[in-house]
Amino acid sequence: MTQENQQLTLALSKGRIFEETLPLLEAAGIKVTEDPETSRKLILQTNDANVRVIIVRASDVPTYVQYGAADFGVAGKDVLLEHGGEGLYQPIDLNIANCRMSVAVKDGFDYESAVQQGARLRVVTKYVQTAREHFAAKGVHVDLIKLYGSMELGPLVGLADAIVDLVSTGSTLRANHLVEVERIMDISSRLVVNKAALKLKRERLQPILEAFEKASKRSS
Ligand SMILES: Nc1ncnc2c1ncn2[C@@H]1O[C@H](COP(=O)(O)OP(=O)(O)OP(=O)(O)O)[C@@H](O)[C@H]1O
Numbered sequence: 001m002t003q004e005n006q007q008l009t010l011a012l013s014k015g016r017i018f019e020e021t022l023p024l025l026e027a028a029g030i031k032v033t034e035d036p037e038t039s040r041k042l043i044l045q046t047n048d049a050n051v052r053v054i055i056v057r058a059s060d061v062p063t064y065v066q067y068g069a070a071d072f073g074v075a076g077k078d079v080l081l082e083h084g085g086e087g088l089y090q091p092i093d094l095n096i097a098n099c100r101m102s103v104a105v106k107d108g109f110d111y112e113s114a115v116q117q118g119a120r121l122r123v124v125t126k127y128v129q130t131a132r133e134h135f136a137a138k139g140v141h142v143d144l145i146k147l148y149g150s151m152e153l154g155p156l157v158g159l160a161d162a163i164v165d166l167v168s169t170g171s172t173l174r175a176n177h178l179v180e181v182e183r184i185m186d187i188s189s190r191l192v193v194n195k196a197a198l199k200l201k202r203e204r205l206q207p208i209l210e211a212f213e214k215a216s217k218r219s220s
């Protein structure tokens, strides 16, 4: 095997996923030697010459792994559901970046009666696939409008009746006078592995996957 074939590339997003993956990497003996918050570099080296980290948008992690540009990565269940998971093996729930996906409305909006009356609701979200499935399963009629961020603004400026977004502490909802009216699902981040890499680089990947699994169980 050539040196290049031995190299493993891990796709991570900046922020909470990077921060919360660091202890798992350390459990596998891997230390990232550069900080993505202070460096503009998109390829970060580690103490292991055969492992490098690439920094991509959270929602792009599954795409890099699907096409083999990264051998493995860490992505939220929210992102994986929107992507569809094609070409990805998802062996471990890492139990990091925990939150929930919920429906929220402006304080005072009677969501239950609107639903009971069969009203057609306008919903803004970044998670169109998951939202569509959720409302279809409930038999609620919705017009979904895709946004890329600041969903909480939608009901405040008359763009929508409701939002589907991630909630953790609830402080973003409170700050914008919104209330959570339905929990759709719990969200955590998963390790995703390129299916071909799992076969071809199993020897290098396996110990890392095992260390991640052990460390993520310890923290649960
Ligand atoms: N408030 C939160 N608390 C805990 N976990 C969260 C929270 N918000 C998002 N997450 C989880 O962390 C992941 C990464 O979120 P992050 O905010 O870093 O990226 P993003 O801004 O949503 O993505 P993108 O850059 O692609 O638009 C999300 O996909 C989700 O699974």
Ligand SMILES: O=P(O)(O)OC[C@H]1O[C@H](OP(=O)(O)OP(=O)(O)O)[C@H](O)[C@@H]1O
Binding pocket: 149, 150, 165, 166, 167, 168, 169, 170, 171, 172, 173
């Ligand atoms: O319930 P809370 O603890 O307030 O967390 C919820 C917020 O967290 C996420 O945004 P994030 O902080 O990731 O900002 P961004 O997606 O706009 O980068 C999510 O989109 C909510 O706005």
